Amino acid sequence: MVTAELAVGTVAVVLVTLLLAWGLHLFTRQLLLEDTVAEVARQTARGDRTAVAAARSDAVAGTRLTVSPEAQAVLVRGELPSGPPGRPEDLVLVAEARVLLEPGAIR
Numbered sequence: 001m002v003t004a005e006l007a008v009g010t011v012a013v014v015l016v017t018l019l020l021a022w023g024l025h026l027f028t029r030q031l032l033l034e035d036t037v038a039e040v041a042r043q044t045a046r047g048d049r050t051a052v053a054a055a056r057s058d059a060v061a062g063t064r065l066t067v068s069p070e071a072q073a074v075l076v077r078g079e080l081p082s083g084p085p086g087r088p089e090d091l092v093l094v095a096e097a098r099v100l101l102e103p104g105a106i107r
Contacts, residue, residue, distance in 0.1 A: 026082055026093070032060050033080045034095040040065055041076040041097035062088070073100050 036059045043051035044067055056065060060080060068075040075098045083090030 029082050030093050033078050037076050037078040037095040038097045041074050041099040044074045045099040045101050073098050
């Protein structure tokens with residue numbers, strides 16, 4: 001009887017550990033996505049195309065970035081598929097950043 005309880009307890013501990021690790025993985029990917037989106041928006045608002053290209057190349061693989069110019073600002077939306085292996089589109093992380101254009105910035 002103790003062996004069965006130990007087996008169930010071990011499985012429960014492993015499942016909780018996997019769940020916590022997955023949560024930490026998603027949290028980290030969300031932070032990386034937000035950082036990339038903010039950097040692309042900031043550099044786009046400055047008109048620095050080289051820095052925008054560098055920020056895009058530093059993004060996590062699979063990140064989709066959409067840059068939408070507005071009258072006095074730039075809106076950047078990023079999407080990062082982060083679902084389970086084999087079905088990454090089941091969970092998509094999203095981040096947005098809106099930055100005012102800097103005076104004299106080349107669009």
